[in-house]
Amino acid sequence: MHIGEGLLDLSILIPLWIIVLGYGAISLFKIRKSVKTDQVAIISVITAMVFAFQMLNFPILTGTSGHLIGFVLMAIFFSPTTAFIMISVILVIQAFVFADGGIIALGANMFNMGIATLLGYFIYWIIRKKFSTNEAEGSNTKPLLIATFFGGYFSVIFASIICGIEIGISDNFPFGIGVTIPTMLIYHSLIGIGEGLITMMVVSFFQKYAPEYIPTIENLPIWS
């Protein structure tokens, strides 16, 4: 879902850059207070893991492929603000080192994959809070895994809707949102299944071997 150079015009990119820079500053301020020294190694490794898994394109329909976004996965382990910084670093590396996604379009890509996807994390948070309250953590992982799947799935859906709106209202793209949003949804409703499954598999693996990295319901951050 990396938007390339020239697809969006400046009237869309400038507001998105302002939002992303403001949100990034707030996120840095928040994580300066919340991140612990012993978390740095695992944060680095999970970011690297998401980068590696983003390279893995899985097939969906007639030659089309999808890949992991990974925002909800990172937000589950740490927090949405930490995940925003992590995904932003991945996007910057992809743009500058691998020419994947535009540099001027970075603001839009960060917004789509680090802020629009936040709604997917909220779905994870709601499902987990609603269905896990009376269960002893670790004994029943079903609510956690269901929340993880739907969080991952809807993060892709929301990101694709926002991306559809951006390219639909851009003067540089010949089609409006009436065409771009449904077309984006057709493919991304399938890509979301892959996102949900991969997120679920990784969380399930950690739940089994290193459950201390998955916040308990009492400590589940809604945003910061």
Added chain:
Amino acid sequence: MKIINRTNKIAIYTFLISLGALAALLWIPIYLAGPDGLEQVQYDLTGNGEYEPESNFSFDWSPFPDYEFINTDNNYGHTWLIGLIGSIITCFIIFGGFKLLLVKRQSEKKNAEIIKNV
């Protein structure tokens, strides 16, 4: 010999398992070099998968544009190698950035304590 603590052990295992999983999945091969969702939408609507209207800016100094690595014909090894390079770069940048952030926090705390004691 210094014993590796559990946190670092988990970090090392996660890194190795990720690269192992990437290698295994590339080998199966689930990997597909086809257009992704957005490229397919651009293709469906404009007939061009990399629909990029004329832009005043282009960045030509990427060391590995489009995840290409010089003199490597083996697609499987090539993708894995790029994954490894990218993962290491990502890991170091995040590690360095977060360490810097925490060092600044600690020095601010120390300064605040000194001022308080004075």
